[in-house]
Structures are given as C-alpha cells and as structure tokens.
Amino acid sequence: xxxxxxxxxxxxxxxxxxxxxxxxxxxxxxxxxxxxxxxxxxxxxxxxxxxxxxxxxxxxxxxxxxxxxxxxxxxxxxxxxxxxxxxxxxxxxxxxxxxxxxxxxxxxxxxxxxxxxxxxxxxxxxxxxxxxxxxxxxxxxxxxxxxxxxxxxxxxxxxxxxxxxxxxxxxxxxxxxxxxxxxxxxxxxxxxxxxxxxxxxxxxxxxxxxxxxxxx
Numbered sequence: 001x002x003x004x005x006x007x008x009x010x011x012x013x014x015x016x017x018x019x020x021x022x023x024x025x026x027x028x029x030x031x032x033x034x035x036x037x038x039x040x041x042x043x044x045x046x047x048x049x050x051x052x053x054x055x056x057x058x059x060x061x062x063x064x065x066x067x068x069x070x071x072x073x074x075x076x077x078x079x080x081x082x083x084x085x086x087x088x089x090x091x092x093x094x095x096x097x098x099x100x101x102x103x104x105x106x107x108x109x110x111x112x113x114x115x116x117x118x119x120x121x122x123x124x125x126x127x128x129x130x131x132x133x134x135x136x137x138x139x140x141x142x143x144x145x146x147x148x149x150x151x152x153x154x155x156x157x158x159x160x161x162x163x164x165x166x167x168x169x170x171x172x173x174x175x176x177x178x179x180x181x182x183x184x185x186x187x188x189x190x191x192x193x194x195x196x197x198x199x200x201x202x203x204x205x206x207x208x209x210x211x212x213x214x215x216x
Contacts, residue, residue, distance in 0.1 A: 003061045003075065004052055008042040010068060019092070028090050032064065032076065034097035042066070042095070049093065053078070059106045059139045064095065075100060077136070098136050105170065106139050108132045110161070110177055114148030118180030123152040127178045130158060130171045138166035147178060155179035 008030065011022070019029045028046045033039040042064075052060060058081075063073045076095040083090055098104055112127060119125050125147070132140070143161050150156065159173035 003063050004056055005063045005065060005073075006044060006048060006052060007065045007067065008044045010066065011041045011043045014041060023089075023091075028093060030093045030095060032074070032095045032097065034076075035099070037097065040066075044093065046090065049090065053081075057141065059108070059141075061098075061136055061139075062095070075136075077104065077106070100136055102135075103133050103168075104136050104139075105131055105133050108140055109142045111142045111144050112178060113144050113146045116147040116150035116180050118150055118152035118154065121152050122183055123180040124183055125150075125178065125180055128176065130161075130169065130175070130177060132163070132167055133170040134167040138164070140164055140167060145178060150178070150180050152180050152182050 009027075011018075011029070013021075022029055022043050023046070026046050027043040028049055030042040030044050031039050032042055052062065058078055060078065062076050062078070064076055065073050074097050077098055078093060079096040080094040081090060082092040108130070110127060110130065112125075116123070116125055134140075140163075143163075145156055145160060147156065155176045156178050157173060158169055158171045158175045158177055161169060161177065163169055
C-alpha cells in the first residue's frame with residue numbers, strides 16, 4: 001500500500017474554545033500517539049484531511065510532516081475520527097504511530113458480490129465487518145464475498161474469505177460474516193365469535209350467547 005503525505009503543525013492550546021478557533025481557521029484538531037512516545041497535539045488542514053480520507057479510506061498509511069518537527073516524519077494510521085452527529089463535520093482525528101515491519105490490526109470491509117436467493121424468498125441479509133491482522137503495507141482495501149448461493153437460514157463464515165498473501169485474519173474461522181435470516185411471521189389471532197363482540201356484552205354474557213348459538 002502506498003503512503004500519502006500530510007503536513008501538520010503542532011498546537012499548544014487545548015480545550016473546547018481552542019478547538020473552535022482552529023476549526024474557524026479551517027484546521028482540524030488532531031493528536032499523535034503510540035510506540036511508547038508521549039502524545040503530541042497537532043492541527044491539520046481540514047480540506048487536505050478530507051481529500052486524504054476520500055482517496056485512501058480509513059486504513060490509509062500517512063507520513064506526517066510536522067512543521068518545526070525533528071527527526072524522520074513518522075508513518076501513521078488514522079485510528080479514530082470524531083464527527084459532529086448533526087453536520088458530519090470532523091471534530092478531531094487520532095493518528096497512531098506504526099512500524100512498517102510490525103503487524104497492526106485494521107478493520108477491513110467485506111464487499112458482497114451477487115444477489116442472495118434467500119433475499120428473494122423474503123429473508124433479510126445481515127452483513128458484519130471483521131478485523132484482519134497484517135503488515136501495514138499489505139492491508140487490503142476489502143474482501144469480496146460471493147453470496148449468489150446464499151439461501152434463507154444459511155450463512156458464510158470467516159473461513160470463506162480468501163486472504164491475500166501476508167494477510168492473517170484474526171477472527172475465528174467459524175465466526176459468521178454474512179447471513180440470510182428468516183423474517184418472523186406475523187401471528188394472527190383467531191376470530192372472535194360474533195356474539196362476543198356485541199356492543200355492551202359482558203364476557204360471561206358473550207360466552208353464553210356463543211354456546212346458545214352452537215346448540216341451535
């Protein structure tokens with residue numbers, strides 16, 4: 001996987017007011033942590049961050065060029081993004097230092113291919129994302145899983161995923177990735193005797209009326 005480059009700057013002020021001032025300048029508060037080093041508060045250009053995430057997704061590898069920073073630019077992954085629940089604006093981003101020679105855990109989406117026959121039969125398709133463990137340079141963009149033969153009450157498991165070389169799936173092979181579940185049928189109550197629904201009739205009177213109707 002290719003690495004992208006992102007220029008960031010150090011920030012000294014913290015708190016809600018300081019974060020708002022940064023966003024008004026078109027910057028997003030960020031923090032860098034990991035690999036036994038102290039966390040470092042940063043600020044990143046919001047437009048550059050959006051462009052990076054759009055092009056590379058959540059598992060993109062990034063070289064952070066820290067203004068006034070010392071040493072080699074660290075290679076990082078986006079560990080977490082906090083967004084406003086209403087506007088969708090990015091409020092904060094966490095970068096995690098990584099080593100290209102050590103394994104990391106990343107969430108990789110499963111892309112379903114085909115149309116499950118069980119859905120046509122009234123079932124509901126449930127899809128689950130799974131984690132994979134691999135070298136950072138080998139993180140796949142996603143797994144493809146063919147559901148063309150998936151019937152109602154059937155499922156596909158982690159063992160059905162085909163991992164590329166260098167990728168180790170840490171989830172149990174028997175864990176369900178996608179399944180077609182049966183929709184519960186609506187239970188219809190039995191019809192009530194006509195005599196029982198007469199307006200103003202008490203329960204006991206309704207039963208007596210129903211019995212008299214049967215004797216006739």
